[in-house]
Every structure is written in C-alpha cells, then in structure tokens.
Amino acid sequence: MKQKPPVQKGQIIECMIHGFGHSGTGVGRYDGFAIFIGGALPGEKVKVRVTKVKKTFAEGELLQVLEAHPERIDPVCPHFESCGGCQLQHISYGEELKLKQQQVEDQLQRIGLFSDVIIHPVKGMENPWSYRNKVQIPFATLEGKVVAGFYQLGTHQVVDMETCFIQNELQTELTKKIKQLVEKLQIPIYNETTHKGILRHVLLRQGVHTNELMVVFVTNGEKIASEQDVIKEIRRSFPIVTSIQQNINTNRTNVILGRENRLLWGMPVIYDTIGEIQFAISPHSFFQVNPTQTKVLYEQAKKYANLTGEEIVIDAYCGIGSISLYLADRAKKVYGMEIVPAAIEDAKQNAVLNKIKNVTFELGKAEEILPKWQEEGMHADVLVVDPPRKGCDVAFLDAATKIQPKRIVYVSCNPATFARDAKYLSEHGYHLQEVQPVDMFPQTSHVELVGLFTLQV
Structure with a gap:
C-alpha cells in the first residue's frame, strides 16, 4: 500500500532547502518528501505554507526565511516577487553562476x-543587467487606466512597470512614451475575455551594435486610431527608431505575433552583428536576446x-x-x-x-x-x-x-x-x-x- 504524502494543502511547515530546481525554486524535504518553494535558496531553513500536493512532490509558498543563505541579497526590482521574468535577483551574481x-x-x-x-x-x-535586445510588452486596462509591463507570475494579469532592469534604459523610456501616447490618443486596449479592443502588445527590437530600433504594434485588427500621430510622435521623440510596424493578430490565442506584418514607416528590418556577421532582423526573426x-x-x-x-x-x-x-x-x-x-x-x-x-x-x-x-x-x-x-x-x-x-x-x-x-x-x-x-x-x-x-x- 502506497503511503500518503506527509503534508496537506494549507499546512505550515519548516524545512531545510537542499537543492535548486530548474525553474529557480528551492527544493526542500519534509519527512523525505520533496517540496518546491519559490524564492528559497539552497542551505536555507524556511517556513512554508503548502499550496499544492501531488503523489510524489508538493509546492509551497515561502513565508519566512529562518536561516538565510550568506549570499542572499535584496532584489533591485520592486516587481521581483510578482513578475515572472526573473527568478534569481535575490542572490549575488557570483552565487547565481x-x-x-x-x-x-x-x-x-x-x-x-x-x-x-x-x-x-x-x-x-x-555586467549582468540591461542585456536584452528584445522586449514584448502586453497592454491592458486596470480600473480604467492603461497598464503596460509584464504578466504576473503564473497569470495573464499585467503588472504595470516603470522600469525593467534586464532591458535597457532606451527601451524603458520608449515604452513609457508609447503608453502615454496610447492614453492621450485613447487607442482601445485589447481585452482577452471579450476579444475586443485593438492594441495587444508592443514589441521592441534593438540592434545593439548598429544602434537601430524597431517598434511593432501588435493589434487585433487592421486599423490603428490616430496612426499617423503615433508615428510622428515616436519619430520626434526617438530619432534612433528606424522601423515602425504593425503586426495583425486577430486570433484568440496566447501567441503574441500574427502572420501579417504591415510597414508603417521606415525600413522593413533592422540589422545587428555577431562578431563579423551581419543579420537582418524582422518582427518574426529568431535572434538571440x-x-x-x-x-x-x-x-x-x-x-x-x-x-x-x-x-x-x-x-x-x-x-x-x-x-x-x-x-x-x-x-x-x-x-x-x-x-x-x-x-x-x-x-x-x-x-x-x-x-x-x-x-x-x-x-x-x-x-x-x-x-x-x-x-x-x-x-x-x-x-x-x-x-x-x-x-x-x-x-x-x-x-x-x-x-x-x-x-x-x-x-x-x-x-x-x-x-x-x-x-x-x-x-x-x-x-x-x-x-x-x-x-x-x-x-x-x-x-x-x-x-x-x-x-x-
């Protein structure tokens, strides 16, 4: 007869963290039973609330670090615990490696x-920061206000972000500007539930070695309200932008890009280099970030x-x-x-x-x-x-x-x-x-x- 798991959902326990999971979770043991705990680090003693119990493992929510890893640090990003983008800002970079x-x-x-x-x-x-050359920003409305940022961990709820420490400052400033334009021009935001609204995402791609920048508006339809005003303001505020495009995605899907791209202004691609090799990069191109x-x-x-x-x-x-x-x-x-x-x-x-x-x-x-x-x-x-x-x-x-x-x-x-x-x-x-x-x-x-x-x- 198989033994029942030694923990139950909602139970609060203490355990030592002995391992590191592939998704960045700490791996603890309670009476020999594996428990995966987000935010916990190997070598730590933690207090945990059990949130899920399976036949061979459980998952838990970190309530308190009782004995901390000597290299544990405070995350630089205020959204670290809610955003799903980073998992290891709470440990020194040397220890992360x-x-x-x-x-x-x-x-x-x-x-x-x-x-x-x-x-x-x-x-x-x-320098393990500001390294991304590509960012995909979902847009949503929250209590009547436009929000743009990243999805909250494990959900499709958009976390409104002023900055992201692994994308560069130019991308951050451009995102802020686009958000202001969307609010000012009252461009309808896409709603996943009703499948109505226009703007779904904004994709930014940057040629780090060529200093070229692409802006892609992902829309639920062909028409963007005040399209020319958007283009004019982006060009005025960010002369580095060399390509402004629209990607049309009218499907009910979590896939960000649709098949059709429409060039609104500038070049159809941007360029970047790896060593001596130059690459043309379109909205759909796979290129390391x-x-x-x-x-x-x-x-x-x-x-x-x-x-x-x-x-x-x-x-x-x-x-x-x-x-x-x-x-x-x-x-x-x-x-x-x-x-x-x-x-x-x-x-x-x-x-x-x-x-x-x-x-x-x-x-x-x-x-x-x-x-x-x-x-x-x-x-x-x-x-x-x-x-x-x-x-x-x-x-x-x-x-x-x-x-x-x-x-x-x-x-x-x-x-x-x-x-x-x-x-x-x-x-x-x-x-x-x-x-x-x-x-x-x-x-x-x-x-x-x-x-x-x-x-x-």
Whole structure:
C-alpha cells in the first residue's frame, strides 16, 4: 500500500532547502518528501505554507526565511516577487553562476549518469543587467487606466512597470512614451475575455551594435486610431527608431505575433552583428536576446568544432543561419536545416547579405532530413546541433551516429534534455569530452551550454 504524502494543502511547515530546481525554486524535504518553494535558496531553513500536493512532490509558498543563505541579497526590482521574468535577483551574481553550474552537474549525473565529465565554470557577464535586445510588452486596462509591463507570475494579469532592469534604459523610456501616447490618443486596449479592443502588445527590437530600433504594434485588427500621430510622435521623440510596424493578430490565442506584418514607416528590418556577421532582423526573426553572450556561446561552438577550412559541417536546427554563417569562414562547406520556412528564408538572405557562398540551407524536420542525407551517403566531419528545449529526436540522433562525424558540437538551452541526449550518444560510439555552460539570461534560472562529443575509434 502506497503511503500518503506527509503534508496537506494549507499546512505550515519548516524545512531545510537542499537543492535548486530548474525553474529557480528551492527544493526542500519534509519527512523525505520533496517540496518546491519559490524564492528559497539552497542551505536555507524556511517556513512554508503548502499550496499544492501531488503523489510524489508538493509546492509551497515561502513565508519566512529562518536561516538565510550568506549570499542572499535584496532584489533591485520592486516587481521581483510578482513578475515572472526573473527568478534569481535575490542572490549575488557570483552565487547565481554557482547554482547554474550545479544545475548542469546535477542533470548530467542524474539523467545522463555521467560522473567524470569536465564541466567548466559558467561563463557569466561582466555586467549582468540591461542585456536584452528584445522586449514584448502586453497592454491592458486596470480600473480604467492603461497598464503596460509584464504578466504576473503564473497569470495573464499585467503588472504595470516603470522600469525593467534586464532591458535597457532606451527601451524603458520608449515604452513609457508609447503608453502615454496610447492614453492621450485613447487607442482601445485589447481585452482577452471579450476579444475586443485593438492594441495587444508592443514589441521592441534593438540592434545593439548598429544602434537601430524597431517598434511593432501588435493589434487585433487592421486599423490603428490616430496612426499617423503615433508615428510622428515616436519619430520626434526617438530619432534612433528606424522601423515602425504593425503586426495583425486577430486570433484568440496566447501567441503574441500574427502572420501579417504591415510597414508603417521606415525600413522593413533592422540589422545587428555577431562578431563579423551581419543579420537582418524582422518582427518574426529568431535572434538571440543577449548579443554579448551570444558571441561567447558561438565562439565556444567554433572552438569545439576545431575547423581548419577543409571540413564539411552540418548545422541542425539552424534557425536564421546564425551558427552556420559564424562557422562558414573556417569550413569547406556548411549545410543547415530548419523546420520554420521564414527562418530558412532569413538564413538564405543573411548568407547573401554577408556574401557567404559556402552555405546551403534546407527546409524540413531535422529528424527527417538527416536520415535522408545519411541514406544518400552524405559525409560530415562536424555536426552542430542547437535544438529547442525538448532536445533531439531519437531518429535524428540515430542518423547522426550513423553518419559518424568526428565531432558533435551540441548547443543546448536545457541541461536536462542535453543530459538525456548525451547519454544516447555515449551509448552509440561517442565520448562526451567537456561541457561549457554560458549564462545567456542573468537573473533568471535559465542556463545554456555547449558540449563537445568525439567519435570513439
């Protein structure tokens, strides 16, 4: 007979925090039963109210820190506890990097069963603030007033924010100006419940190295009231803006962008660079939000690829071709594959933009294209993979091991699925030599990494 959980919903308990969850929660134990507690840190003793009880774990609300972590600090943002954007502002940045390091080590040991892999210290930022080049701001009305900011943690209630410490000051000031214009011109705000109103979100994208700025109004319909007044005032107040666009999304959905973009003024794209490579960025383009750390990440991938100019490289899940193009100057030929049609078109255009001719991009699922290439006898010296959070499909991994590249460079945004896939590769002829974590999102629980696998002879 299975034992009942030792806690009940609403119960107040005290427990020690022994671990760090992937979503930034502290992991405690009560009579051996796991409890996940937001805001708690490893090593702390806390008082908790149990909010949810499942068969194998519970969740709790932090009521009081009884014994604090020595590196616990006061969050700089007044919205830290209500906004879902950051999870780790309450610990020093040096200690945050150690927690992320531990997260990578734990996943590789628990899921991948690795005990002797070299895991380098996380590469962090010199200044872990104001790093985002993209921000998506939901608009709403609250008691008759326009509010704009971010969703409250676990809800679709908009938190009205004056500033955000991980986006830059220019984006903050532009958001304030747009909010004032919306109030002044009485532009109707979209209501999720009634599906009425016009303005849903404002998307801001910035070329950090080119100093170009794009403003996108996401609307529930084609017409924006006082459109020309909005454009005129934004141009007057922020001459740095080079593109003003409208994205039309009339669907009842949580997906922010619709399919149709309409250029209101300026250029259809902005540009930015990673190293020497220039990229054209549209409202829909996938482009890393932290350009400083993206260069760190790609340099690590290039180092692990160890290219001499004679290699054939396959870049799976290539997106807009950013890694493909970054490696092309050191490779004989690069083949990229991607499932999103718009991303493949962006990749091809970016290759033309940079006058890079030794790259080829193909549209389709990686788990279908690579087996096809393998059956056709394609050879690759280096395979680069940068999959979504769910990791690689088994069919893809199977084809990868049959092609037998000398090196596999795995870029991951999820240590858990990386560990799972690393275990598969290690059981099919590859040795995980080392892992380099990179902090792409300071103040959050997310950590990315680059792993190097070599073919065992």
